[in-house]
Amino acid sequence: MRPINLILRLYPARWRARYGDEFAAVLEERPLGPFDVADVLLGALDAHLHLRGLGAASQHAKGFAMSLRIGGYAAILGAALIVLVIALTGGRSGGSDNAASIALLVALAALLVGLTGMSAFQARSDPWLVWSAFAMTAVGSVVIFIASVSDLAGVGPGDWRDGLLPIGLVTAGLGSALFGVATYRVSVLSRRGALALMIGPVAALSGAIAVSQNAWELGMPFILVGIVSFLAGWLTLGVAAIRLDRAASTLGPA
Amino acid sequence: METRIPELGRFAEPALLILVSLSDGPKHGYAIMADVEAGTGRPLGPGTLYAALARLEERGLIEALTPVDRRRPYRLTAVGATNLAEQLHELSEFAQLGLRRLGNTSG
Numbered sequence: 001m002r003p004i005n006l007i008l009r010l011y012p013a014r015w016r017a018r019y020g021d022e023f024a025a026v027l028e029e030r031p032l033g034p035f036d037v038a039d040v041l042l043g044a045l046d047a048h049l050h051l052r053g054l055g056a057a058s059q060h061a062k063g064f065a066m067s068l069r070i071g072g073y074a075a076i077l078g079a080a081l082i083v084l085v086i087a088l089t090g091g092r093s094g095g096s097d098n099a100a101s102i103a104l105l106v107a108l109a110a111l112l113v114g115l116t117g118m119s120a121f122q123a124r125s126d127p128w129l130v131w132s133a134f135a136m137t138a139v140g141s142v143v144i145f146i147a148s149v150s151d152l153a154g155v156g157p158g159d160w161r162d163g164l165l166p167i168g169l170v171t172a173g174l175g176s177a178l179f180g181v182a183t184y185r186v187s188v189l190s191r192r193g194a195l196a197l198m199i200g201p202v203a204a205l206s207g208a209i210a211v212s213q214n215a216w217e218l219g220m221p222f223i224l225v226g227i228v229s230f231l232a233g234w235l236t237l238g239v240a241a242i243r244l245d246r247a248a249s250t251l252g253p254a
Numbered sequence: 255m256e257t258r259i260p261e262l263g264r265f266a267e268p269a270l271l272i273l274v275s276l277s278d279g280p281k282h283g284y285a286i287m288a289d290v291e292a293g294t295g296r297p298l299g300p301g302t303l304y305a306a307l308a309r310l311e312e313r314g315l316i317e318a319l320t321p322v323d324r325r326r327p328y329r330l331t332a333v334g335a336t337n338l339a340e341q342l343h344e345l346s347e348f349a350q351l352g353l354r355r356l357g358n359t360s361g
Contacts, residue, residue, distance in 0.1 A: 019304055025324040026283040026300050036299055043301020050308070066299050120297030244296060 004028060007037070010044035012051050033123020034116040034134045039066035071117015072241030074110045079234040081107035086227070101148035108141040108172055111234065115179050118189060118241045122182040129185075133178035140172025166208075173201030173230065180233060189244065193236030200230030268298060268306040273315065273330065273338040280319055280329035283307070310334070 004027045008020055027040070081103050088100040115134055123130040147164035180197030183189055204226025210219030268290075275281060275289040283303060290298045307328065310316045315334035319327045330338065 015308075019308065021324045022283055022321060022326040023300065023304055026287070026303070029284040035297060036301075039299025039301040041301070043299070043305050046301070046305050047308075050305070066302070068296055120299070 003032075007040055007044075010041065011047050014051060015047045030124055031127035033119050033127055033130050035066055035071075035118075035120035035123060038116045042066055066117060067245060068117060068120070068241040069245040071114050071119075072238040072245065074117060075114030075234045075238030075241065078107045078110035078114055079231045079238070081110060082231060098152060101151065105141065105145055105148060108137065108144060111172075111176065112137050112141060114234065114238060115176075118237055119179070119182070121188045122179075122186045125186055126182045129178060129182040133175045133182060136175030136178060137172050138175075140168045140170070140175055143168030143171060170201075170205060173204065176230065176234070177201040183237065190236045190240040193233050193240060195233075196229045196236060197233030200226050200228075200233055202226070203229060268302050269310055269315075270338075270341060271298070272303070272306055272310060273334060273341075276316060276328060276330045277335070277338060280327040282322075282325040282327045284325070286328070 004024055007027070008016055008024060011020070011023075027036075032040075085100050085104045085107060088103065089097055112134070115137060119130045119134070143164050145168075147168055150163065177198050177200070180194045180199075183194035184191055184198060203222050207219040207222025207224075207226055210216075210222060213219075271290045271294065272286055275286045275293070281289065283300070286307075287298050287300065287303055307316070311318060311328075314331055315337055316328045317331050319329060321327075
């Protein structure tokens with residue numbers, strides 16, 4: 001079954017009978033990115049609620065829609081939580097910290113939502129790049145989840161650097177860097193933020209490799225610059241997305 | 255028939271943008287999306303588009319025309335045009351008020 005038919009089957013039969021053909025034609029017009037797929041999934045949920053009289057037809061209820069604003073706030077939340085993780089762990093390499101693990105997982109989930117919400121225009125010209133960025137961030141998050149659960153179950157390594165956690169961090173970090181590349185190429189939101197997002201994970205990874213070879217003095221500045229650049233990238237893109245959304249919102253009713 | 259756009263909840267804003275897009279003639283779904291995105295610089299997802307289109311059609315603000323190659327154009331109804339004009343006048347009055355006050359305070 002084609003992906004578009006699969007997506008359409010999520011909508012109620014009554015809705016499909018009326019809008020199915022033309023909706024499929026719209027979906028076929030351009031490459032679908034994570035933003036479009038998330039928006040369609042929310043649209044399917046809304047259609048079910050709406051046809052049952054529970055959607056935005058009721059004056060008390062709001063509908064569901066993916067937007068730049070959601071992406072922007074999620075990106076800022078994700079970056080803020082990563083700062084919290086760094087503060088909680090304080091750079092320790094041993095022991096387990098449940099609060100830090102949970103904060104890291106929530107941060108990555110927020111960054112994934114941020115990437116989805118801010119990826120609409122990038123996916124039009126570079127769908128594979130955006131999907132790769134999404135997939136790497138998602139896979140990295142799952143690996144970190146497995147590492148955290150292993151740690152909580154007491155079967156993880158004593159030093160987190162020996163377990164799955166670094167693999168998850170590198171994968172998720174490179175996913176962010178790919179999103180930075182896609183954003184920079186399309187020149188949307190903030191090119192400076194996109195550049196920071198591209199440089200951050202690569203610099204941090206280079207620093208980590210240097211540190212693993214005992215070149216601490218060379219590696220640590222790279223790690224520091226990489227983390228700051230990574231956080232600055234997400235924050236800058238998040239703020240740019242909210243600003244763009246607000247500017248366009250002046251056209252609509254309050 | 256009194257149908258206020260803000261009653262459309264989360265879809266009030268896309269609904270207004272869609273009505274503005276249809277104000278210069280009928281358009282099909284993809285053309286509306288492209289027009290709104292070009293006008294606002296902000297993405298309009300297909301799920302949001304059709305959620306808003308369904309509500310606008312239910313309220314009689316737009317009507318569907320005969321499809322051409324699976325693309326179904328929509329156009330404003332008379333009620334929709336009146337409603338859009340009222341909404342835009344209100345926005346314009348609000349904008350004028352803000353600009354006047356801004357002129358007073360900065361002058």
